[in-house]
Amino acid sequence: MRSQPRSAAADALTRTAGWAAVFVVLAVSGWLVGSVLGHGLQEVSWSFLTSEPLDAGRNGGIGTVLVSTALVLSVCLGIAVPLGVGAAVWLSEFARPSSRPVALIRRSLDLLASVPSIVFGLFGMVVFCQELRLGFSIAAGGLTLACMILPLVVQTTFAGLRSVPDELRLGAAALAISRSTALRHLLLPAALHGVVVGVMLGLGRAAAETAALIFTSGYVTRMPESLLDSGRTVSVHIYDLAMNVPGGEARAYASAAVLLCLLLIVNVAAAVLADRWLRHQTARVS
């Protein structure tokens, strides 16, 4: 009997504190996204998206910066996706699940996922820029980001493959279908959602990254002529405008709005795909 009022008081207190927390989280998130998009989108126009930055970025647009961003991301995905998917396929389909190498590789990828991005920047600077003599370049930046998103690609692809029912593998083996054929026509198509979600999440993380790029792909705003040219990505552009360019605020807002919209599209697409995949899975089980 005595616990009844106390519980009611705890309930009321929790409710009040909880709604306050929800209000703070929603309000501040809305404030952030609203002010970036509100200030930024008025500046965004076709010419902003296609012209070169002028006067250290105070004027002009972000055309060349967008090209560099696309190139860095292409290098990153071009390396991380085949490597990561290949590794996940081996871990899931070829290696014995409880064997030592599998445990070691998965543990080491977990560790890799915990490395702060600035440390990837240090690593990329030494290995790609200096040892491999790529200099400050789009290639070096892309390779550094590839190392960073590799664990994400491996983990999601692995999860996708593990969710494929074993009947498919047994059926393929019973029909004497070779493992490569089974992979191409059965397992990878069945796990495609996992792969795509992993690639999208990796793309989102890579596009958001700044710290790993300032010492690898550099700050140059010219139109890159090859992958060995330095080129700044949108996130590096925002950083440079915020830190080093007095009067760059308006353009920084606009660049931030563009980056935020791009990431919104990528992340929402990944979430929708993952959601559909999950529903598909549960529908099949029930």
Place this chain on the structure above:
Amino acid sequence: MKQSRSNSWLNGDRWLERLLRLAAAMSGCLTLLIVAFVFWQALPALRDPGVARFVSDSVWRPTDETAPQFGMTPMLVGSGLVTLGAVLLATPLALFSVIVAEFYSSRTLAWLLRRVLELLNGVPSVVFGFWGLVVLVPLINAWHPPGQSLLAGILVLTLMLIPTVALATDASLRAVPNELYRSAAALGIGRGAVVWKLAVPLARRGMVAGVLLGAARAVGETMAIVIVCGNIVQMPDSLFDPVRTITANIALEMGYATSGHRAALFATGLLLMLTSSLFVAGAGLLRRRRGRR
């Protein structure tokens, strides 16, 4: 005929397996490679001046030609305070929002809250930093100059940690079996007691894991901090003093650092890697144990 066909199939498979095994081996070795390279670059600084002088030297003057000084205590304190402050603020905010989403709100609001948290999770740190600089810093400056300060860093970082902690907490609250809630309802136990005596204790490990993941993110965060913290190497006397963190120091100085200075920066990189991997390993351990139970 039949024999040779199955042989060629086998060969195709064998080549594929070799290729895939190579990919897996490369992925697995990458971590080792990163640790090795960062350690190799840090080695000169670990030998001379040595780790002890990182703490015992009183000032940070690594470029001085005659007597370089490597005291990074203020930056270690800066990193620690920013991380601690952000974790202390983000944890209750995340916990209470998730409790509301799970126990007190309509489905629509819970859905909205989750989407907002996911959205916040995808916002780049440089955008958090820029927003902090143009919105929060002027407000703090009006209250107590100069604005770019420990407080600004803590507030921006709090915002970045909320989704990390909240999404992990949400996942572990959802993992509490539904039968327990039904039994609690059947016994007429009030909602407050269900939340604090049943759900939170059962989901505690997952929550702590989420907080540890948040701390790992906070320790390694660079861009947002470097933009809003003011970057002056000093022991902060109050929340309104500018500070420089270890990560900000790397971002600011690596561009021009050479020899001993550079090696010292790599040594701090090694320290960052160590700290955040400890947090993440702790989180992993908690999660695995929960899985076993």
